[in-house]
Amino acid sequence: xxxxxxxxxxxxxxxxxxxxxxxxxLPVSRHDGVNPDKSPVTYGxxxxxxxxxxxxxxxxxxxxxxxEQSRMPIFQENIENVSIFLEKHGEFYHPSKIRVLTQNxxxxxxxxxxxxxxxxxxxxxxxxxxxxLRKELPWQFIPAVYEKGDVKPAGGKANFRMFLGxxxxxxxEFHIHSAGCEEAYCIEVWDQKQGNCFLSEKQGYELYRQTxxxxxxxxxxxxxxxxxxxxxxxxxxxxxxxxxxxxVKLITVRGYHALICNNANDLDSKLDALTFFLMDLSxxxxxxxxxxxxxxxxxxxxxxxxxxxGFFKGLQQKIQRNIISQQLVDDFVNHxxxxxxxxxxxxxxxxxxxxxxxxxxxxxxxDRIGAHAFFFEFFTKQFxxxxxxx
Numbered sequence: 001x002x003x004x005x006x007x008x009x010x011x012x013x014x015x016x017x018x019x020x021x022x023x024x025x026l027p028v029s030r031h032d033g034v035n036p037d038k039s040p041v042t043y044g045x046x047x048x049x050x051x052x053x054x055x056x057x058x059x060x061x062x063x064x065x066x067x068e069q070s071r072m073p074i075f076q077e078n079i080e081n082v083s084i085f086l087e088k089h090g091e092f093y094h095p096s097k098i099r100v101l102t103q104n105x106x107x108x109x110x111x112x113x114x115x116x117x118x119x120x121x122x123x124x125x126x127x128x129x130x131x132x133l134r135k136e137l138p139w140q141f142i143p144a145v146y147e148k149g150d151v152k153p154a155g156g157k158a159n160f161r162m163f164l165g166x167x168x169x170x171x172x173e174f175h176i177h178s179a180g181c182e183e184a185y186c187i188e189v190w191d192q193k194q195g196n197c198f199l200s201e202k203q204g205y206e207l208y209r210q211t212x213x214x215x216x217x218x219x220x221x222x223x224x225x226x227x228x229x230x231x232x233x234x235x236x237x238x239x240x241x242x243x244x245x246x247x248v249k250l251i252t253v254r255g256y257h258a259l260i261c262n263n264a265n266d267l268d269s270k271l272d273a274l275t276f277f278l279m280d281l282s283x284x285x286x287x288x289x290x291x292x293x294x295x296x297x298x299x300x301x302x303x304x305x306x307x308x309x310g311f312f313k314g315l316q317q318k319i320q321r322n323i324i325s326q327q328l329v330d331d332f333v334n335h336x337x338x339x340x341x342x343x344x345x346x347x348x349x350x351x352x353x354x355x356x357x358x359x360x361x362x363x364x365x366x367d368r369i370g371a372h373a374f375f376f377e378f379f380t381k382q383f384x385x386x387x388x389x390x
Contacts, residue, residue, distance in 0.1 A: 004055070006047040007085045010192060017044065026115070027089040041115050043086070048165065049151045049160040050084050050096060050111060056149075062100055065146035065164050068108050084111070090234060092119040097167055108167040110143065110251075113160055119159050121260045122147065122254055127163045129253045133218060136337045138321050141214045142250050143168065169250050171238035174199075176288045176297040178234065179302070187302060188291070189239060203246065208299065208306035209313065210248035211237050212285055216277075216314025217254065219363065221324055222275045225259035232291035233296075259354075270328065271335045279344075281352055283306050283369075284377055287361050296364045304371045305379045312387065333388045336380055341373075 006015040006083045015021055025040035049375045054062050059076045067073055083099040098109040116121040148163035177198065178187035187199040187207065199207060214237075227250070230236045239248045260276055262269050286299040295308045314330075318324045339347075348369055355362055 002049075003079055003081045004051045005083045007083060007235065008043075009085055009087045015043065015047065016217050020162045022047075026094060045153070045158065046086065046094060046113065046115075046160075047151050050110070050113060050162070051082075051317045052153050053149060053151045053160070053162055054082060054098070054111070054164075054219065058369075059146040061164060062068050062098075062109075064111060066100065067274065068146050069109075069144070069166065070106070074099070074102060075320075088235070092116070092122060092176075098164070109146070110165045110167045111160040111162055112304055115160055116157050123161050123163065126254055127253065133253060133256070137218065139249075139317075140215050142215065142253055158312065162188070168238060168240070170242065171240040171247070171249055171251075173235040173292065174237070175232065175235075175292040176290055176299060178294075178297070180377060185297065189241070191293075194195055200241050202225060203241070205309075206246050207213075207239055207248060208285055208303040209310035212281060212307040212310025212312040213317070214248065214250050214310075215281055215285075216311045217317055218256075219273065219277055219314075221270055221318075224262065224277075226259065226354055227253050227275060228255050228257065228259060230254070230284070232285075232287060233248055233292060235292060247343055252335045266378065267331060268308055271332055274332050275335065275339075275347060276351065278308070279376065280313050281311065283348075283351065283365060283372065286372075287364075296361045298364055298368060301375050305383065308376075308379055312383070330388075333384055337384055340379070341377055345373050346372075348376075 022044040023042050025042055027115045085097040087095050093112045093114055096111045098111050100107045114120045127145050127148045134144055143166035145165040151160045172189050172191045174189045177186045187204045189197050236252050238249050288297040290297045315329050319326050
C-alpha cells in the first residue's frame with residue numbers, strides 16, 4: 001500500500017502520475033523560467049526522489065526525526081500516510097512541507113531538496129551550520145535539522161540532495177508590496193490559510209526589529225562571523241502573528257563567516273567590526289523585491305530605526321546570557337556617539353565599495369546611500385540619547 005500523497009502548494013487536488021504537472025519541468029527559481037537543461041528535472045522526478053528518501057530503510061529517516069522532535073517512538077506500521085506539499089522554487093532549494101499522519105498524531109517537517117548545481121554545492125554545509133548554531137547558541141530562531149542524504153532514483157535524470165528539518169507551523173513569507181498604502185509601501189504577509197494581509201506600520205516596525213535582533217544574536221563579536229548571505233527577497237525570514245503577538249524566524253543559513261578581515265582581537269577592532277555589522281545590516285534589512293519577485297524594493301525610513309532598535313535588543317540578549325559584557329556595549333555606545341558625519345559617510349562608502357559589483361541591488365543602494373547615512377546617524381544618536389543617557 002502506497003502511503004505517499006503529493007500536492008502542489010495551494011492546490012487541494014493530489015498530483016499523481018496521470019496529473020498534467022507530473023511530467024512538467026521544475027522551475028529553476030521563483031524568478032526564472034524552467035530549467036534549460038536538455039533533460040530537465042520534472043515534478044514527477046522530484047516527488048519520486050522525495051518518496052524514496054523518506055521511505056528508505058523502512059521509513060527510518062522519518063521515524064528518527066519524529067523521535068528527535070517529539071521524543072515519541074513510532075514504527076513503520078503506525079504511519080498511515082505521508083503528504084508532501086511542494087511549497088516553492090528557489091535558487092538553491094525546492095522545499096516541501098512533509099506531514100506524517102498516524103492514528104492519533106501528526107507531525108510536520110520541512111524537506112529541503114537541492115537539484116541545481118548551486119543547491120547541491122551548499123546544502124550539506126547548510127545542514128551542518130544549522131546543527132552547529134542550534135547546538136552552540138541558546139536561541140531557537142533557526143530550524144532544527146534531523147536527517148540528510150543523497151538520492152538518485154533508478155532511471156532518474158538527476159542527483160538529489162536533501163535534508164529533513166523543523167517546519168515552523170503557522171509562519172509565512174512576507175514582502176514589500178507597492179500597493180495598498182497611500183504614502184508608504186506596505187508589507188504584505190503571504191498567508192495561504194487566512195488570506196494575504198498587510199501589516200500596520202507598528203507591526204512592520206516590530207517585524208524589522210525582530211529580523212535585526214535575530215541577525216545580531218548570531219553575530220560573533222570575537223570572530224566577526226555572521227549569517228551571510230541572506231535576503232528578504234528570497235523569503236529567508238518568516239513571520240507568525242497570533243493573538244496579537246508577532247514571532248519571526250530565519251529558515252535558512254547558507255553561510256556563516258566574517259565579512260571583514262582583521263586578525264586582531266583588541267577593543268578597537270571589535271568596535272569597528274560592530275560598526276561595520278550594524279551599518280551593513282541597516283542596508284540589507286531595507287532591501288527586498290516588490291511582492292518577492294518584482295523590482296528591487298527599499299523599505300521606509302522608519303524601518304531603519306527598527307533595525308537599530310533590534311540590533312541593540314540583540315546585544316541586550318547576549319549580555320543576559322553572558323555572551324558579551326555590558327562594558328563592550330557601553331564602549332560601543334560611546335564609539336557611535338563620537339562618530340562624525342564624515343566618518344559615518346566613510347564607513348558606508350567602504351561597505352558599498354566591498355559590495356559585489358554585479359549585485360542587482362547595488363544601483364538602488366548607491367542612489368539612496370546618502371540619505372540613508374543621514375538618517376542612520378540621526379536615528380542612532382536619537383536612540384542612544386533615549387536609551388543610554390548617563
